[in-house]
Amino acid sequence: MIDHSTLLRVAAQQPPVPELGDDCISWALEPSGIFSVKTTYSLLAEPLWSMEEPIWRLVWQWRRPQRIQIFLWLVAHEKLLTNSLRVSRHLAVSGLCDFCSSTVETILHVLRDCPSTRSAWYRLVPMNIRGRFFLEPLKPWLILNPGSRDEKWATLFGVACWLFWGWRNKGLFKQDFVRPRDEVQATRATTHNFEHARDLWSNTTQPRREWRWIQWRRPPPR
Numbered sequence: 001m002i003d004h005s006t007l008l009r010v011a012a013q014q015p016p017v018p019e020l021g022d023d024c025i026s027w028a029l030e031p032s033g034i035f036s037v038k039t040t041y042s043l044l045a046e047p048l049w050s051m052e053e054p055i056w057r058l059v060w061q062w063r064r065p066q067r068i069q070i071f072l073w074l075v076a077h078e079k080l081l082t083n084s085l086r087v088s089r090h091l092a093v094s095g096l097c098d099f100c101s102s103t104v105e106t107i108l109h110v111l112r113d114c115p116s117t118r119s120a121w122y123r124l125v126p127m128n129i130r131g132r133f134f135l136e137p138l139k140p141w142l143i144l145n146p147g148s149r150d151e152k153w154a155t156l157f158g159v160a161c162w163l164f165w166g167w168r169n170k171g172l173f174k175q176d177f178v179r180p181r182d183e184v185q186a187t188r189a190t191t192h193n194f195e196h197a198r199d200l201w202s203n204t205t206q207p208r209r210e211w212r213w214i215q216w217r218r219p220p221p222r
């Protein structure tokens with residue numbers, strides 16, 4: 001037996017009209033009917049995240065070095081390969097922090113709460129946000145900082161997170177790596193260098209984009 005809703009769907013189908021020509025395959029998500037990866041991605045990704053969430057706008061509007069912007073994007077997606085994530089992917093047996101061994105190594109622990117980074121933050125964080133800085137969960141914490149109206153702080157925050165993560169990994173995986181003796185001073189210096197480079201770039205009269213044609217050349221005959 002066919003149920004009522006199926007009957008209605010069948011009844012709503014237009015019968016073939018020979019004058020309209022043969023049937024053809026058409027991609028329903030594009031007005032042109034031509035397949036596109038963009039619409040397929042939107043269809044698959046839409047239930048997972050929303051562009052309306054302020055976190056994504058903040059990350060993409062954070063116009064500082066792109067490598068740090070992408071790093072912040074990974075943080076916002078909770079994709080940093082911390083021990084907690086490694087355990088969930090069966091890549092490690094312990095999710096504890098490698099440095100303090102006191103708790104599970106989450107993103108917030110690595111970037112903010114581990115004693116190895118917390119002492120540096122105490123010297124970096126402005127007084128007016130210090131209360132919330134050490135209390136917020138991950139996403140509100142990101143909104144508080146890259147979203148800050150204080151441009152200098154927003155830059156310093158991103159650079160500090162990126163450096164702390166890099167130093168941590170180098171300390172674990174590079175035998176000869178030595179963590180800077182004064183991490184706060186090293187963070188401020190790196191931030192200053194990025195800002196200086198950005199100012200130079202914004203003042204230059206050179207065109208920012210250059211087109212070059214690249215092609216394969218056939219090797220000479222032997």
Ligand SMILES: [Zn+2]
Nearest residue numbers: 097099100114
């Ligand atoms: Zn720790």
